Amino acid sequence: xxxxxxxxMIAWIIMSFIPNLRHSRVGVWLGRLVDPYFAIFRRFIPPFxxxxxxxxxxxxxxxxxxxxxxxxILPLALxxx
Numbered sequence: 001x002x003x004x005x006x007x008x009m010i011a012w013i014i015m016s017f018i019p020n021l022r023h024s025r026v027g028v029w030l031g032r033l034v035d036p037y038f039a040i041f042r043r044f045i046p047p048f049x050x051x052x053x054x055x056x057x058x059x060x061x062x063x064x065x066x067x068x069x070x071x072x073i074l075p076l077a078l079x080x081x
Contacts, residue, residue: 002066009034009059016055037062 012034015021022031034055041054041061 005034006059006062006066009037009055009062012038013055013059016052
């Protein structure tokens with residue numbers, strides 16, 4: 001499930017570079033799913049030179065948190081089960 005969300009974020013980031021692609025049905029659908037997470041980072045990271053870096057930062061934070069959860073927390077939780 002986390003990998004699917006990662007791919008969705010990558011698709012949304014790529015779509016942001018292609019004009020009008022984010023306004024397609026797929027783009028609107030992806031935006032509804034990933035924009036709430038990206039919005040957290042947009043509050044703290046302003047656009048720089050007209051480029052919004054917050055989705056890229058959000059993606060890397062997601063990957064780091066995913067690796068921490070799956071490598072540290074999940075095995076510990078399964079150990080007590």
